Amino acid sequence: MEKEKNQTVGEKPFAFWNRVYFAVVITTIVVISALWAFSRYFS
């Protein structure tokens, strides 16, 4: 209820943003892992 109150009309729902934030976290983990693999491959 509190969350819904804080959300302005026209904004995308919280569920949408939670999925985006989750995608950012996963992408960052994948990118850091890829960089680690890159270092290992060329070392």
Next chain:
Amino acid sequence: MKLLDWIIVVTYLVYVIWDGIRMTKNSNSKEGYFLANRSLPWWAVGLSVMATQLSAITLVGTTGQAYTDGMRFIQFYYGLPFAMIILCVTVVPFFHRANVFTAYEYLEKRFDVRVRTLTSFFFLISRGLGVGTIISAPSIVLSIVFGWNLIATIFAIGMSTTIYTVFGGVQAVTWTDVKQMFIIFFGLGVCLIVILMGFPANVSMLDGLHLAGSLGKLNTVDTSFNLQEKYTLWSGLIGGLFLMLGYFGCDQSQVQRFLTAKSVDEGRTSLLMSAFLKIPMQFFILLIGVLVFVFYQFNAPPIVFNANEVAKAQQNAQFQTIQKNYETAFNERRDAAIRFTTESPEFQQNYIDADKKFNETRKAAVQFVRETSNKDFNDVNYVFPTFVLQNMPMGIIGLIIAAIFAAAMSSIAAELNALATATTIDFYRRLYKPEATDGHYVAVGRISTFIWGIFACIVAIFATNLGSLIEVVNKFGSFFYGSLLGVFVLAFVVKRAKARGAFFGLLFGSASVWIASLYTTIEFLWFNVIGCLITVLFGYFISLTVEKNSK
């Protein structure tokens, strides 16, 4: 530099100034001048956020750092995506809905005018001096490498940016940032192609990366937990997280970027653009530095990249012997590199040994230069411009110089605009003239921008003579971000926090970082964590001494 290079640089400067000035017609109201009427699309704001962070010295210094130290620096950015998520959940909607012009204006609504004024004052001092160093650092490098007049270079960068920022306000800043980002990456892309073309015919980019990797230049993840080590996974994730929260969430030069977005959603998306792109972007810039390093495995690098220092050292006869040893060591390393890449991986150890020997001779040369000319000299920032001047074809040099100018100007413009906004809104309007027309505040904003521009150029001139000033200013920035972040944490998270707690918490937080910097060897990224925690703790406990229902 040839005539074509000059034409490219001058055309770029004239175009940017004209492009910024033509935004004047949209900047006649207070909302228009300082916040672009909150009308900008997410992608423009997002590019502006990244352009503001990417200063010339970041561009030149990062490539130089990759050349000398490899890719370890990338870990500095590992906390950024997580910081962006936290800011999207907290700061972006708070500031948008509060309808504020500056981040510090919000603090008055939450606490009182003292907290607002103190935080805004901290921002003006640290950023006012910081923008001077943003101008001076690339000016020193460019003037030495290209033989330009130092003061003319400072004013070319500083005043051209001031002119379009004065007239066009935040709209000019944002839209020129967008174009400048394209110029920077077009310039770097061309640079990458030219570097690869400079490799021997039988050496590919992958071979080059194997060479760099053998010497540990491609290490991007260091899992050791050591507070004295500058760049590790943990300093990046934890210290970097606090630094990025402080920089993107509490520094007006960044806050003002997402306040110009059309809506909360667009503001969030603009920050998340950095969350997705910043690490790959830094990887690309560092990769260029590493490839410059590979280029110099096959082409003799200067013994020291700063030509002025070499000229002084060359007057000494002993330098000739050092130079001869250096050339021999280089030839041995080049042969070992060619054998390793073209004959067999078994030659890897030979190559590593040859590089060790080469580094020893270079270390001796650098030590000699320090003793004979300047003990404080730092070669890192001279690597990339010297490489460009000595190895790039006509026209490309001009393009890369335009890209370095673009990187400098995109940061300076945002800083000047933010300084003018804080001066006008937090001081002039709040403390001196609360009721005036929009036109009046826009005029004050323009005058403030101009004065800050002149001030920045003067600081830049002094900073060139006082090398340690740059260090002082950078440290002052670190004192500021953690503590300021602490005040905003108190405002957003700690319901019990009161104005007195926030005010004294900020002072204690800054003092604690100062003490940590004087009496410990902790690296600067951790200062942000210390400053924030001390501010929150002291702020909370001091708030307990204030009656619950009072402000």
